[in-house]
Amino acid sequence: MSVAKLPDKISFSESELEEVASSVGVKVPQEDLMAYRTLLSGLEDAVNTIIAEDDYVPEVDIERFPRTDISYSKIDNQFNAWAYKVKIKSTKSKDLEGLLKGKILAIKDNVNIAGVPSLLGTDVIPQGAFVPSYDATAVTRILTAGASIVGKGACENFSMSPTSFTNAYGNVEHPLAKGYNAGGSSSGCAALVAAGVVDMALGGDQGGSIRVPASYVGIVGLKPTFGLVPYTGIASLAANVDHTGPMTKNVMDNALFLQVIAGPDEYDDRQIGLPVPLPEYYTELLKYVARPAEAVKNFRIGIIVEGFDMPGLDPRVIAKVKEAAHAFSKIDNSVTVSEISIPMHAKAPAIWTVATRQGFSEHGLRGQNPVRFGVHDPALAEALTHWNQSMFDKLAHWNPAGTNALMGGQWIKDKHPGLTDKALNIARKLKDNYNEVFKSYDVLILPCAPTPPNYTCSSDDDILTKMSKAIGATINTMPFNISGHPAMSLPIALMEPKEDASLKLPIGMQIVARSFDEMSIFKAAYAWEQTFDWKKF
Numbered sequence: 001m002s003v004a005k006l007p008d009k010i011s012f013s014e015s016e017l018e019e020v021a022s023s024v025g026v027k028v029p030q031e032d033l034m035a036y037r038t039l040l041s042g043l044e045d046a047v048n049t050i051i052a053e054d055d056y057v058p059e060v061d062i063e064r065f066p067r068t069d070i071s072y073s074k075i076d077n078q079f080n081a082w083a084y085k086v087k088i089k090s091t092k093s094k095d096l097e098g099l100l101k102g103k104i105l106a107i108k109d110n111v112n113i114a115g116v117p118s119l120l121g122t123d124v125i126p127q128g129a130f131v132p133s134y135d136a137t138a139v140t141r142i143l144t145a146g147a148s149i150v151g152k153g154a155c156e157n158f159s160m161s162p163t164s165f166t167n168a169y170g171n172v173e174h175p176l177a178k179g180y181n182a183g184g185s186s187s188g189c190a191a192l193v194a195a196g197v198v199d200m201a202l203g204g205d206q207g208g209s210i211r212v213p214a215s216y217v218g219i220v221g222l223k224p225t226f227g228l229v230p231y232t233g234i235a236s237l238a239a240n241v242d243h244t245g246p247m248t249k250n251v252m253d254n255a256l257f258l259q260v261i262a263g264p265d266e267y268d269d270r271q272i273g274l275p276v277p278l279p280e281y282y283t284e285l286l287k288y289v290a291r292p293a294e295a296v297k298n299f300r301i302g303i304i305v306e307g308f309d310m311p312g313l314d315p316r317v318i319a320k321v322k323e324a325a326h327a328f329s330k331i332d333n334s335v336t337v338s339e340i341s342i343p344m345h346a347k348a349p350a351i352w353t354v355a356t357r358q359g360f361s362e363h364g365l366r367g368q369n370p371v372r373f374g375v376h377d378p379a380l381a382e383a384l385t386h387w388n389q390s391m392f393d394k395l396a397h398w399n400p401a402g403t404n405a406l407m408g409g410q411w412i413k414d415k416h417p418g419l420t421d422k423a424l425n426i427a428r429k430l431k432d433n434y435n436e437v438f439k440s441y442d443v444l445i446l447p448c449a450p451t452p453p454n455y456t457c458s459s460d461d462d463i464l465t466k467m468s469k470a471i472g473a474t475i476n477t478m479p480f481n482i483s484g485h486p487a488m489s490l491p492i493a494l495m496e497p498k499e500d501a502s503l504k505l506p507i508g509m510q511i512v513a514r515s516f517d518e519m520s521i522f523k524a525a526y527a528w529e530q531t532f533d534w535k536k537f
Contacts, residue, residue, distance in 0.1 A: 007041040010034075012273030014052045040230040057134040057375055058233075058267075060089040064091055065135070065143045065392070070116055072127070074396045078197055080170035081154055081188035085117045088149040098146035099260050099282065105142060106153040106192045111244070112136045112233035112377070113152065115363040120235060121157040121185070122398070123384040124167035124391045124493035132377065136233025137268070138202055138244060153201055158364060159237060160183055162212045162473035164447075166399035166455045173456075175217060177503055180453045181469060183213030186247065190217045193247050200257050204234060205243045207352065208448075208477030211489040212442070214247060214451040215508030218491040218534075220525070221247045223477075224517045226484030227274055229258070230265030232375055238359030239270060239372055240424065241352070241481040251526040255281040258518060269373040279519050285526055292530035293332040295523035300441045301337045302327050306345040307446025307510075312471035312472035313535075314451040316495055321509050324492040324537065325445040331531045340441070344433045348479030351430055354412065355423035355482055361409020365402065400463040401470055431483040438514040443524045446476050448489040448508035452497045480512055487512045490525045491534045506534075 017036055021028045028036055067088045083425040090096055109119055112132035119127060135143075142149065157166040164172040164187035170185035174180035175195040184193050186203030190213030193201050195301035203210040205223040214221025224245045231242045259282045264274055303325050308318045326351040328335045363369045367381025387406070396403040412419055437444065448471055457466050480487040489508035497505055 005042060005062075007045050010037050010041050010184060011044055012037045012040040020085060030519045038174060055133070055378065060135050065089075065140075066091065067113070067115055072117070077116050077170075078195060079169070079173040079175055079182070079188075081172050081191040081197070083121075083152040083154045083169070083188065084116050085151040086113065086116050086149065088113070090143050090146065095144050096146045098144060099256060100142060100145040100147035105145040105147045105149050106151055106189050106232040107139060107149055107205050108186050108189050108202055108244075109155045110159050110204055110235040111152070111154040111202060113139055113140060113149070116152060118152070118235065118380075119154075119169065121155045121159065121169070121453060122395065123165040124158075124394050129383055130377070130380050132233070134233060134375070137230040137265045139233065141261050142202070142462045147200075148205065150198065153186065153192055155189075155204070156185035156187055156209075157395065158402050159185040159204060159206065159209060159235070160360070160364070160402045161399055162208055163457070163469045164213070165459070165469075166190075166401070168394070168398045171456055172301060174304045174453055174505070177453070177497075177505060179251050179456055180497065180505065181216065181456045183216035183449065183453070183473075185209040186213050186221075189247050190214060190219060190221070193217075193219050193249060196249075199249070200253060201247045202261070203245060203247045205245060205481065206237045206241045206356070207481050208474035210243070210245055210247060210312045211477045211487060211508070212449050212473055213317060214489040214523060216453040216506065218506030218508075219247055219249055220488065220490060221245070221469045221508075222254055222488045222518070222521070223480065223486065224258060224260065224262065224518060225486045227262050227268070227271040228278075228486070228516065228518070230263075230268040231270055232265055232267040235377070235380065236369070237364035238356045238362065239369065240359065240427075241356055242270065243481065249523060251529050252282070252285060254488075255285045259283070264303055266304070267374045273515075275516050278516075281519060281522055285522050288523070290527060292527045295527040296328060296332055298334045299328065299336075299443070299524065301325065301335060301524070302340040302437060302441035302444045303337065304345055304444050305339050305341050306343065307476050310346070310450065310451045310472070310475045312475065313447060317447050317449075317451060317507055320493045320495065320507060320537075321445070321447045322526070323510050327532065328528065331527050340437060342433055342437055344430050345479060348430055348482065349475050351423055351426050352478040352482040355427050357405060358420045359406075360405040361413070365406050377453055396463070398459060400466055404467075427482045430479065431485070434483055434485055434512075435514065442513070442520050444512040446510050446512070448477060448510040450475060452495045452507055453498045453505045454497060467517075485512050485515055486518045486521055488521050488525055490528065492528075492532075493537045494535055
């Protein structure tokens with residue numbers, strides 16, 4: 001690497017150089033101090049050039065997509081599910097006739113909407129400290145398709161929890177049972193869709209954060225194939241598992257939503273291998289409205305046995321998901337349902353953990369990774385770069401999963417250098433194991449959340465009590481984040497939570513397909529949804 005030019009003056013002090021060297025565990029020899037001060041002064045000149053430049057992010061067409069009534073208030077905040085309210089709708093008549101005409105949407109609070117603060121569910125950074133200056137690509141596509149955006153759904157603290165009690169501004173309540181866990185991290189979006197406050201919501205999923213809340217509240221939540229929906233303008237946790245996708249009341253709406261937001265984006269470097277053109281998911285699914293059973297004609301369905309043998313699964317969930325899976329053969333007698341073994345599925349949670357923990361620590365908890373292509377949010381990165389005791393204490397109070405990830409990622413980096421890279425290599429092996437099975441099966445089935453919703457926690461509970469609600473919740477969802485395969489939670493039944501036998505709360509079945517084959521998931525889910533009443537199954 002060359003230096004562009006030597007500086008006109010030496011601005012880098014000897015004490016600064018010694019501090020930098022000490023931070024990486026070295027000491028610069030006395031005779032070399034001036035040489036490095038000269039070279040680093042040249043770097044400082046380059047830094048000052050960039051500081052003086054205006055940032056360069058996608059422009060927002062405010063005339064076409066005006067935003068009004070931006071407000072934060074806990075008053076009239078259904079289920080604590082809102083982060084910010086806003087009204088956005090296109091002014092172009094052509095847009096208003098799009099596929100999402102008349103639809104009312106919420107957007108997860110880690111998704112950029114220009115001019116609307118992103119709280120990210122945390123008070124580690126002050127409220128209002130991060131106000132995006134551009135819209136996420138998915139937001140622009142939603143507005144261009146004619147939908148109205150009415151607010152940002154509250155998310156869990158830094159989007160790092162499958163439970164709904166870690167948000168620093170209030171526990172997101174289960175819409176069907178006050179005091180119960182609505183799942184996370186797309187908790188507010190799930191609650192708003194389930195309660196009918198909005199028609200659809202855009203969620204996010206790094207380990208199950210669309211599917212787990214969808215399972216808990218009884219809606220349809222899809223984690224698309226890695227890279228299918230652009231992640232541009234969404235706060236990242238780790239770029240290798242970042243997914244955003246649709247949360248809806250039914251399968252047809254899910255396909256409609258995906259058709260709008262999927263596709264190539266000039267900024268997102270996650271879109272490796274994206275096939276073009278993509279299917280028109282909603283248009284294709286409409287063909288089966290009159291005869292839903294035809295959607296699964298000759299389908300080969302595999303039940304992953306290891307997915308039913310994971311620790312922490314409620315035996316009732318195991319039985320009900322298996323019953324729902326075998327029910328496909330009742331939809332059409334050409335469907336075959338078989339139990340299959342994928343031994344590596346049992347190792348997938350460990351692979352996901354090691355492959356993501358360092359990324360969560362360095363990337364998600366310290367802002368955007370500056371070595372990736374695409375559009376970045378410097379203000380967020382600056383706010384998260386230097387952690388202090390106060391920030392740590394705030395995060396630990398609300399969401400110890402976050403502080404655990406921060407320390408765990410640092411530990412792996414310090415004590416096991418290269419292990420994250422090895423885990424990422426093994427993740428490709430995991431993906432290949434699933435792909436081998438997909439040569440013989442159209443979709444695979446396993447439980448989504450391992451239990452019905454449980455009772456929520458208080459911020460005053462101790463760390464292990466809080467973590468006990470989260471441990472194992474994503475054990476069957478995280479494998480498909482690290483493999484990248486599309487996966488959906490489809491509601492299939494109501495079940496009594498262990499805390500209260502008088503209640504009945506939803507559980508979901510997870511349907512997985514080969515990469516970029518969301519169409520097979522939609523066909524299977526639609527045929528099941530139209531054949532059976534999940535609330536009575």
